[in-house]
Amino acid sequence: MSVPTIATVAELAGVSTATVSRALQRPDKVQPETRRRVLEAVAATGFVPNSQARNLRSRATRTVILLVRDISNPFYLEIYKGVEEAAMRAGYKVLMGDARDDDERITHYVDMVRARHADGLILMVGRFPEALKTELSRLPPIVIALETFPELVLPTVSIDNIAAARQAVEHLLELGHRRIAHITGPLPERLAVDRLAGYRSGLAAAGITADEALIVEGDFSLDAGRKAVRRLNETGTSFTALFAASDQMAFGAISELRACGLSVPGDVSVVGFDDIVLADAFVPPLTTIHQPRFDIGRQAMARMIGLLGKEPAAANLVMETRLVVRGSTAPVRQHPHPNPRTKE
Structure with missing residues (x-):
């Protein structure tokens, strides 16, 4: 059986090879429907870009994105500190993203991880785009913190x-x-x-x-x-x-x-x-x-580290609150x- 190429993917998706390349390397520059067709074609053909094939084991960025509802809200500062402390101890760095209750922005950050600009995503957003729910098997490493999405089986740190x-x-x-x-x-x-x-x-x-x-x-x-x-x-x-x-x-x-x-x-x-x-x-x-919040951030990052290290999935954690x-x-x-x- 011949090895699938970028041309194979382009033909199946009904787009040009340049569009396939953009969808894989710069997903934010491609329409969501086009990106979806390209990703489905990649999955169907088993295509692996040459650069990814060469670097699949060594291309870890040691970077995790903390994506929050509103970056201006001081609520997230203590959580970031907890995430950052656990990340630093494990040799990771943390970037903070601003979702602004916008499906396109959330999808953009998911695609950043898919394109290996970061290794994983800690989600603290109130919504999960419907388009991504059709691609659950292709989601990158994700941990949910303080939010609940019953339809997603993902590591979660929450409260009651x-x-x-x-x-x-x-x-x-x-x-x-x-x-x-x-x-x-x-x-x-x-x-x-x-x-x-x-x-x-x-x-x-x-x-x-x-x-x-x-x-x-x-x-x-x-x-x-x-x-x-x-x-x-x-x-x-x-x-x-x-x-x-x-x-x-x-x-x-x-x-x-x-x-x-x-x-x-x-x-x-x-x-x-x-x-x-x-x-x-x-x-x-x-x-x-x-x-x-500090412990919530720390525990969320601990689960991300385990996820990236292919460790057995840790149980979801419910943290205690107090009046x-x-x-x-x-x-x-x-x-x-x-x-x-x-x-x-």
């Missing part, structure tokens, strides 16, 4: 978002609050869905049916917190406490509550989620759910203001 969110709500209930608003993450992403489920579960355990008017969708950003409080205000929805699915949204919510003339925690108690570095320095210091009580929560007032608009 449902239990953590329930603990946040239980804290507010213990302080006497019953009208508790919730700012979710972007639905229907699994992380946001699970934290919403924990919110509902905490209320249900106290015999309280969740009021849908108290639930506002956000996107984990500072501005989403501000907009959520404005929406609650505009709809006349009363609440004495608020649980935000991220610290940044909690900060935005507190800022908007103050703009409405309300005090935190005097009029409204606020709980966040993440315990980023600013949480303790904020005024008032933010009560929040602590995620062990950190600070100054943004307090017992409910006996006569609370029913809505920010009534506070003069």
Whole structure:
């Protein structure tokens, strides 16, 4: 049987040999559908580019990409430190990529690893492109950190978002609050869905049916917190406490509550989620759910090192969270203001 060549791949994919070369070496310069046809032809023919054949064993870059939702979010800094420490000890370096909730950007970084510009990818994004789900057998080494994709069987380091969110709500209930608003993450992403489920579960355990008017969708950003409080205000929805699915949204919510003339925690108690570095320095210091971000990063990189070393797959790891009580929560007032608009 003759050895497949680049011309063989080009003929099967219905493209030129130059397009095949670009799809393999510069995948970001090729349309996704064309790239898909080329990769399918490569798989069908068993074609291996000469340079890859020569260097298949020695071409490791010793580089791993940490791909995050939003590179400007300080949440990821501690995770990066954990990844970088484990990587440095093993002789790897780490690059950080910015997904921006964009399928093309996510696919670009996956293709970078496929093209051997990096050895592996640690994913911290809320979505996985549908086009890539059709190519699961051809995915490069990937570890998932703090996200959940049930359809993907990949090494994962995560937390129990449902239990953590329930603990946040239980804290507010213990302080006497019953009208508790919730700012979710972007639905229907699994992380946001699970934290919403924990919110509902905490209320249900106290015999309280969740009021849908108290639930506002956000996107984990500072501005989403501000907009959520404005929406609650505009709809006349009363609440004495608020649980935000991220610290940044909690900060935005507190800022908007103050703009409405309300005090935190005097009029409204606020709980966040993440315990980023600013949480303790904020005024008032933010009560929040602590995620062990450094250890999460370190464990994610440890699994990547094992994956690259062809070691037996490590079991998925669920890290523990804890509630950190600070100054943004307090017992409910006996006569609370029913809505920010009534506070003069």
